[in-house]
Amino acid sequence: MTDRRWWVLVAAVVAVSAVAGAGAAPALRFDRNIKVGVVDTYSGPPAVFATDALNGFKLALQEINRDGVHGARIEFVTRDEKFSPEIGLSMARELVLQERVDVLVGILNSATALAISAFAREQRVPAFVWIAKSEDITGAKGHRYVFSTTENTAMAGKALAEAVAKKGFTRFWLGAEDYEYGHRITNSFWRFMKRARPEATLLGQTWWRTGEPDLVPYLTQIQQARPQAVFFGTGGAGMANVLRTMKVIGFNVPTAIHTAIDVTVLRPLGAAAPEGVFGTTDYLFYYPDTPANRKFVQDFQAAYGAPPGFPAFHGYITAYFIAEGFRKARSLDRERFVDALEGLRIPTPVGEVEMRACDHQAVLPMIFGVTRRDPRFPFLVGGDLVTLPGRDVMPTCEDIETARRRAR
Amino acid sequence: MDAGAVLGQLVVGLSRAMILFIVSAGLTLVLGVLRVPNVFHGSLYMVGAFVAWSVAEALGGHPSGLWLALAAAPLVTAGVGLVLERLLLSRLYHREHLMLILFTFGVMLVLNDLVKMLWGPTYRSLVPPPSLQGAVTVFGVALPRFNLVLLVAGPLVAVGLWLFAHRTRAGKVSRAAATDRDMVAALGVDVSRVFALAFAVGCFLAGLGGALVAPTTSITLGMDHSLLIDSFLIVIVGGLGNLWGALVGSLLFGVTQSVGLLVWPQFAIAFPYAVTAAVLLVRPTGLLRSAW
Numbered sequence: 138m139t140d141r142r143w144w145v146l147v148a149a150v151v152a153v154s155a156v157a158g159a160g161a162a163p164a165l166r167f168d169r170n171i172k173v174g175v176v177d178t179y180s181g182p183p184a185v186f187a188t189d190a191l192n193g194f195k196l197a198l199q200e201i202n203r204d205g206v207h208g209a210r211i212e213f214v215t216r217d218e219k220f221s222p223e224i225g226l227s228m229a230r231e232l233v234l235q236e237r238v239d240v241l242v243g244i245l246n247s248a249t250a251l252a253i254s255a256f257a258r259e260q261r262v263p264a265f266v267w268i269a270k271s272e273d274i275t276g277a278k279g280h281r282y283v284f285s286t287t288e289n290t291a292m293a294g295k296a297l298a299e300a301v302a303k304k305g306f307t308r309f310w311l312g313a314e315d316y317e318y319g320h321r322i323t324n325s326f327w328r329f330m331k332r333a334r335p336e337a338t339l340l341g342q343t344w345w346r347t348g349e350p351d352l353v354p355y356l357t358q359i360q361q362a363r364p365q366a367v368f369f370g371t372g373g374a375g376m377a378n379v380l381r382t383m384k385v386i387g388f389n390v391p392t393a394i395h396t397a398i399d400v401t402v403l404r405p406l407g408a409a410a411p412e413g414v415f416g417t418t419d420y421l422f423y424y425p426d427t428p429a430n431r432k433f434v435q436d437f438q439a440a441y442g443a444p445p446g447f448p449a450f451h452g453y454i455t456a457y458f459i460a461e462g463f464r465k466a467r468s469l470d471r472e473r474f475v476d477a478l479e480g481l482r483i484p485t486p487v488g489e490v491e492m493r494a495c496d497h498q499a500v501l502p503m504i505f506g507v508t509r510r511d512p513r514f515p516f517l518v519g520g521d522l523v524t525l526p527g528r529d530v531m532p533t534c535e536d537i538e539t540a541r542r543r544a545r
Numbered sequence: 546m547d548a549g550a551v552l553g554q555l556v557v558g559l560s561r562a563m564i565l566f567i568v569s570a571g572l573t574l575v576l577g578v579l580r581v582p583n584v585f586h587g588s589l590y591m592v593g594a595f596v597a598w599s600v601a602e603a604l605g606g607h608p609s610g611l612w613l614a615l616a617a618a619p620l621v622t623a624g625v626g627l628v629l630e631r632l633l634l635s636r637l638y639h640r641e642h643l644m645l646i647l648f649t650f651g652v653m654l655v656l657n658d659l660v661k662m663l664w665g666p667t668y669r670s671l672v673p674p675p676s677l678q679g680a681v682t683v684f685g686v687a688l689p690r691f692n693l694v695l696l697v698a699g700p701l702v703a704v705g706l707w708l709f710a711h712r713t714r715a716g717k718v719s720r721a722a723a724t725d726r727d728m729v730a731a732l733g734v735d736v737s738r739v740f741a742l743a744f745a746v747g748c749f750l751a752g753l754g755g756a757l758v759a760p761t762t763s764i765t766l767g768m769d770h771s772l773l774i775d776s777f778l779i780v781i782v783g784g785l786g787n788l789w790g791a792l793v794g795s796l797l798f799g800v801t802q803s804v805g806l807l808v809w810p811q812f813a814i815a816f817p818y819a820v821t822a823a824v825l826l827v828r829p830t831g832l833l834r835s836a837w
Contacts, residue, residue: 184666354803
């Protein structure tokens with residue numbers, strides 16, 4: 138058959154199926170585009186995480202908008218929250234009341250996430266939190282209109298504590314940054330450590346300011362106290378400072394830190410990161426090595442010149458939850474959208490992810506591993522990786538129910 | 546807790562105090578001579594760190610890169626300071642302090658956005674040359690080798706500033722202007738040029754502090770915030786405009802923090818602030834004589 142005949146045939150098939158399709162179910166078309174308001178920290182040290190998340194979100198929107206959601210495109214506007222709950226809340230207010238967005242997303246700062254969540258509840262606007270990890274967001278302070286597409290401190294603390302408990306340490310020191318996430322993750326780790334190993338004792342704890350540039354005095358003091366193992370509750374640039382200082386002073390106490398094996402943490406450090414640190418994360422661009430993950434990583438790398446970190450993965454799945462939610466709801470109505478999201482499962486680069494109906498927490502797996510060199514990369518990666526299914530590390534729906542009842 | 550541990554923590558605290566001293570010395574110099582509370586002093590410290598990183602990066606990790614970075618970064622910030630002083634600040638000296646604070650605050654916002662545009666939001670690491678990597682053990686406590694550089698740089702800057710203030714004409718005029726600028730002007734000295742020089746030296750010190758801190762921490766947007774607050778506290782505790790006050794304040798700040806960790810780790814975060822508050826209750830104008 139010549140090329141031209143092929144085309145005629147293809148055109149005929151397309152035409153017939155289009156007519157048949159139209160006859161079967163009248164195609165639903167939204168009469169306007171879907172508008173998403175993004176509030177996140179685009180200035181200061183955390184901007185690197187917020188930008189990564191936004192890039193993942195934008196990549197997904199490019200894919201989604203090729204076909205659209207019932208004929209509608211997903212558009213977005215961004216606002217810089219400057220790591221301040223007050224600014225974040227007024228930005229959210231402006232986006233909902235003036236820009237009339239359908240959905241709020243973003244938020245790296247846990248304190249801002251809780252403030253915006255309360256506002257979302259009052260305005261009945263669905264809000265997605267994609268980086269902020271306070272377990273209160275979908276736990277004690279969760280409600281019908283807030284969703285989390287990130288792992289939280291309850292999940293991370295449990296996963297890390299149970300994995301570290303198996304190593305046999307009993308005398309611990311806790312060190313953390315003095316802010317919402319630092320307190321949450323540290324409390325969660327210690328709560329689950331005591332549950333896993335009731336004989337575990339706390340030798341002491343140290344707190345420092347977020348953005349503390351010089352951690353040498355803190356770490357030398359901990360080293361002198363001779364604990365068997367240390368947990369650090371740090372995030373963002375503070376994370377990098379802890380790891381760098383550990384390496385420089387040859388910190389010799391076994392250490393566990395949530396996100397220590399994460400690429401957003403290890404890549405900027407290059408050779409300045411220490412080997413042998415236990416860590417957890419919910420996404421790695423090189424693991425699991427599946428076709429879906431490879432494709433996501435390739436597309437992301439091509440678009441932004443760097444491999445995706447966990448925020449990019451969260452941004453990416455958030456866009457798909459929004460698209461699939463509206464697709465399933467067959468309406469731009471917020472209430473129907475929320476109903477559609479409950480229990481919704483979407484395919485993601487790491488397999489199917491469910492939006493748990495009882496608490497609106499995405500069921501994300503946790504990956505546990507230890508930092509080590511890898512000849513394939515100029516920075517450290519996670520080794521001895523183990524995946525812990527989301528179900529096993531999440532609080533049960535009954536736990537959530539109890540926490541919410543207590544909060545009321 | 547043994548004596549060695551305390552001495553070790555003391556040395557660790559001293560190296561941090563040196564950075565604080567270098568940056569606060571610049572701030573207090575500008576406060577003393579120009580009477581300007583320079584809110585963008587912290588931004589120049591951040592610019593210094595980023596410039597140091599870029600210079601070291603451009604030389605591809607060659608050991609000389611760090612030394613060149615330490616020389617280049619303060620010159621860049623001094624240049625930025627000089628341009629801003631000549632173009633804008635010099636027109637505002639007769640205004641009230643609130644105006645000057647608002648102006649320097651505005652410059653801070655612009656500079657911070659410029660840093661974001663030039664270097665992006667990613668944080669950077671400046672790896673020191675191999676001879677300065679790792680740590681040495683001092684009284685049983687691990688001290689990063691690079692902190693030895695800080696322990697040398699601090700006193701060098703102090704001596705250099707002393708020589709500038711007491712042995713050069715510009716320095717002497719600066720000191721005189723700090724005490725009574727109208728009198729100095731009445732004697733026919735071009736105060737404006739002295740101001741420009743003092744401001745440039747102040748900005749030089751901010752950049753030097755940034756370049757010196759670069760190999761020890763994450764170079765990141767927002768690294769200026771906590772430092773700016775600490776520097777103002779140190780300058781106030783030491784006595785506004787008093788260089789030795791900046792030294793005393795920095796030592797007080799750095800050492801109470803590191804030694805406080807041995808005493809009560811859980812609340813060490815509050816120690817330097819508790820001490821500064823106590824000092825201000827007893828001596829509201831600072832430990833040493835204020836130039837104001």
